[in-house]
Amino acid sequence: MDAEIIVELLSRIKALERDVAELKQKISDMDNPSASAPPPSPPQYDVHRMSSKPLIPDPERKRDTTRYTFDGAVCSKKGLVYAVVKRYVADHPEITRAGLKRVFDRSLQGSLGVVENVEIAKQRGEMEYRVRFFANEDEILHLRDGDMVVCTQWGILNIPRFLAVAKQLGYQIEAIS
Numbered sequence: 050m051d052a053e054i055i056v057e058l059l060s061r062i063k064a065l066e067r068d069v070a071e072l073k074q075k076i077s078d079m080d081n082p083s084a085s086a087p088p089p090s091p092p093q094y095d096v097h098r099m100s101s102k103p104l105i106p107d108p109e110r111k112r113d114t115t116r117y118t119f120d121g122a123v124c125s126k127k128g129l130v131y132a133v134v135k136r137y138v139a140d141h142p143e144i145t146r147a148g149l150k151r152v153f154d155r156s157l158q159g160s161l162g163v164v165e166n167v168e169i170a171k172q173r174g175e176m177e178y179r180v181r182f183f184a185n186e187d188e189i190l191h192l193r194d195g196d197m198v199v200c201t202q203w204g205i206l207n208i209p210r211f212l213a214v215a216k217q218l219g220y221q222i223e224a225i226s
Contacts, residue, residue: 113204113205114226115205115224115225115226116224116225116226117129117222117223117224117225118222118223118225119132119133119220119221119222119223120132120136123225126203126204126208127183127200127201127202127203129203129208129222130163130199130200130203130208130211131183131188131199131201133211133215133218133220133222134149134153134163134164134190134199135190135199136220137149137152137153137218138190138192142193143193144192144193145192145193145194146164146166146192146194146195146197149164149190149192149197150162150163150164152214152218153211153214154214156210157207157210157211157214158200158202158203158207158210158211159202159207161181161182161200161202162200163199163200163211164190164197164198164199164200165182165197165198165200166195166196166197167189167195167196167197167198168195170182170184170198178198180201181200181201181202182198182199182200182201183198183199183201184198
């Protein structure tokens, strides 16, 4: 196994262990409330850590259909991510696959990462490869050292991390309803 993958997996395990410890503490606090304890605050999501979904879905919460403008086009979340990564590759023609993975770190998306080597993505099986990545021939990013695909799995919990990085890179993105 590649050392980079092992380090990534160990990092994820540590993050999950922290999350479990926090949840256990919250459960313990709920079982033993003290009179002076403040009411629980809404969950905060750190853009540098993987976020978790709320434990109990809110029936009033509707699907987030926010669209974004980028380079004069209106994009869905996944379309925005693809457009930004494609633009970054065009702006940096000498970028390697490893370099692209460093710029768009796996933690921005979650388990699949923002970009993946075509060979690795295909190991998930043809159906999952086609559903979870921009996998049409004209969507594959051709870098100098190999091909990459962009993940299509974006939602309200992980898109803020990507937006933060895209803005740091200087890309102008505007959210629209």
